Amino acid sequence: MSYVAILLLRLLVLLLAAGCGGGGGGEAGGPNTQSLSLSTGDVKQIATSNSQASVILETPGGEEYLHIVYTTTTQSGAHPFTLSSSAPSMVKRVPLVAVERERGYAEARLQFDHFLRGEERRMIEEGLLPSGAGIGRLFTLFKVQPGEQETFFILDPRTRVFRQRTATARTIRPHSVLFLDDAVILTPTLEGQIEQMVEDFETIIHPRSEQLFGEESDVNNDGRITILVTSLLNGTGVAGFFLPSDLFLRDTDNPFSNEQEILYVALPSSSLPLGLIEATMAHEFQHLINFQQKVLRRIDQGLPNPPSEDLWLNEALSHLAEDLTGFSEDGDDLVNIVEDYLEQVEFFSLADNDAFGGSDTLQRRGAGYLFLRYLFEQAGGATYSSTDPAGITDRGGITFLRQLESSSHIGIDNIRTALRTVTNPFQQASDPFQQAFAHWAVALFMDGTRLNTDPRFHFQAPEFDQITGQRRGIDLRGTREGRSGLVTLRGPHLQFFNSHREAVQSTGVAYILFQASPQGEDTTTITLRGNAESRLQLTVVRTE
Incomplete structure (x- = not known):
């Protein structure tokens, strides 16, 4: 602009x-x-x-x-x-003053995410989803062994066309299996980064995400998430994605299904560092869990017209997932999108189009993350173990998040219903959403100042994650590392x-x-x- x-x-x-x-x-x-x-x-x-x-x-x-x-x-x-x-x-x-920064990666991912969530809604609205999905196990995939090859359909983010690639199973863990695109030429450094990626997903991202948001589906009954690492994503600006069409049988209406839970992931590189890819995996895994909790679970129960979460809230949950799993600081542009929102706050909306007609913008995502982070904390948040990667104790915040994930409501109604269900300072208000929004608006200004100590007007101080070595949380008047260097936030x-x-x-x-x-x-x-x-x-x- x-x-x-x-x-x-x-x-x-x-x-x-x-x-x-x-x-x-x-x-x-x-x-x-x-x-x-x-x-x-x-x-x-x-x-x-x-x-x-x-x-x-x-x-x-x-x-x-x-x-x-x-x-x-x-x-x-x-x-x-x-x-x-x-x-x-x-x-x-x-x-x-208009703030113009290079956000090339974020913009590319934004556009592709918008396309993916649009396809998800289209599948639901046009009745393309079959019955008997989700945890009901549609089919059984053969048990993969290391060294086995499989052919996958991969959506090219540049052309939005599916391409066939052969990949080989390399690492099989209790909750994940790594398939590596056969076109990839491994170096010792790259191999080490990919193995670290799988290890962090298996031991940190997967267990923490399940505790925070709920269980994922298992349509092929193998008990694992396929992590498909492919060079097809490199150079597109997209670090990874999830496709809901993979969770249904391949047929004439769904010809490119891989019939399993898959996270498509780019190769680590100088432009897509490992931390960024791991943050993206946490982001996309929330989308997968949300689709199970909102859509597949209801199809499995024989319920018609499953809800599709509003785009702003689904993306806000995924950006919060980057933070709560402990991968936001070294990875994604989380602090940058927060900065972009705060510096032009009056032009942007939490749940609607902005002053320029944009819908899914980086600034709106910044607002969505801040709103959900605030509500998670106001509901009680959670405490993390310093030694056990999966050790998270709910203090009320997780109950709030799981209510959002599993509810039949969407968007603002989903927030309002969750606030009425879970203990929080706004529970008894005639309109909990409006009351929470009013206090959040004050907190955006008050956080990091000494003007008022009321916890309703502040975010909790960021915490150092002993497992990932990164900070969780946000200080709206603090300094932290962003994708392009240090970022100092100054409030709205x-x-x-x-x-x-x-x-x-x-x-x-x-x-x-x-x-x-x-x-x-x-x-x-x-x-x-x-x-x-x-x-x-x-x-x-x-x-x-």
């Missing part, structure tokens, strides 16, 4: 905001006014009516207040609003206002800072006006 495009978008937003008539759709006579007396670090959710609210702030000596405007409406598109003040802000608005992008016109996206949030003059009025009135159908909400935080 170029800087010129950003400016044009800003102009469009201003026109939309002006067109809303200063809050068209609100009650006649304007919003009710509420007086606030806040100390530094205090947080106050403001009651809005038809997307309108007015607050009187104490401003005798240069006080600073953050206004968090958000909406949890699922009505797509931008939701314009005006936030005005009775006195000028000392800090002028800082324009948003803040805007500064006086009669500020802006917009938020569906399930989106904006942060607007007001600083009073040291010699100003004793009080300042801040007024929010928006369209009633936008269901805008306002939270005020005193920051100084």
Whole structure:
């Protein structure tokens, strides 16, 4: 996104905001006014009516207040609003500068993931899934022995065409079997990396994923996941993937099924380091488990119309899997997509299209990961053994994740239902999703500061994983290694206002800072006006 495009978008937003008539759709006579007396670090959710609210702030000596405007409406598109003040802000608005970084690998994977999940939904919606699948064992594959060859159909990410490749079974473990593409020329270094990959999947990724998300399917009754390492993926920007069509019999409607659980994996290389591939394996394994828990299990039970998880939530779960299995720091672009979201937060949505019309974006994935990480922690999280790779004890967070995986609900309804089912601070709210979203929006700003110690407004401090040697968790004002070097997070992008016109996206949030003059009025009135159908909400935080 170029800087010129950003400016044009800003102009469009201003026109939309002006067109809303200063809050068209609100009650006649304007919003009710509420007086606030806040100390530094205090947080106050403001009651809005038809997307309108007015607050009187104490401003005798240069006080600073953050206004968090958000909406949890699922009505797509931008939701314009005006936030005005009775006195000028000392800090002028800082324009948003477009952040342009090289995210070549991530973009390639993004597009291919979008294609795969679309094919998954198509299979379900068009009724292409046979009955009797999942743990019901559709068929039995011969027991593989080391050195045996098998021919596989492999989807080429570049052309989206299946190609036949012969591969040889090399390593057979209790929960996995390694097949290596016969076209691969092994070196001692490459062989060692591939063996390490299989070892880490067998002893860390597989057992941790099962504990966190649930069991995978076993359609061929061999008790193993096939790890197919192929050079066909190298040079495509895709480090690995999973295909749900492999979990059904090969027939005229499904001619390229390999009839087994497979993770297709690229060769480790300078552009696809081992850590990145292992993070991708954790990511894709969650997709496989999710398909079993959401779809195959219900087909096996004879239930019609199995649900297909919303794309944003399915991908958020997979990015969380990279983190919770202990492979996010050396591997994927997790910290980079978090940075991209926070630096342009007002343009992006948690569960809907962004301001530019994009759906499955890196920024939305950053938001999804942060939201699920926050909810996992608020539900109690989990504790990890320092010596046993599979030793994870549920403190409530795993129960929350398993509820998401196994529920017949999808998307926001899935989140809302899980929050009502599992013990957490938002369980008793009339709308747990809206209440959790409101607190999460505060936590995005508050995390890493000393303004407020309420755990609902913070992420837990990252933990060092004694098994993988990487950190789990996120510090939104910390520094960690990203794919292109060290990344320092600084919280969400803040805007500064006086009669500020802006917009938020569906399930989106904006942060607007007001600083009073040291010699100003004793009080300042801040007024929010928006369209009633936008269901805008306002939270005020005193920051100084």
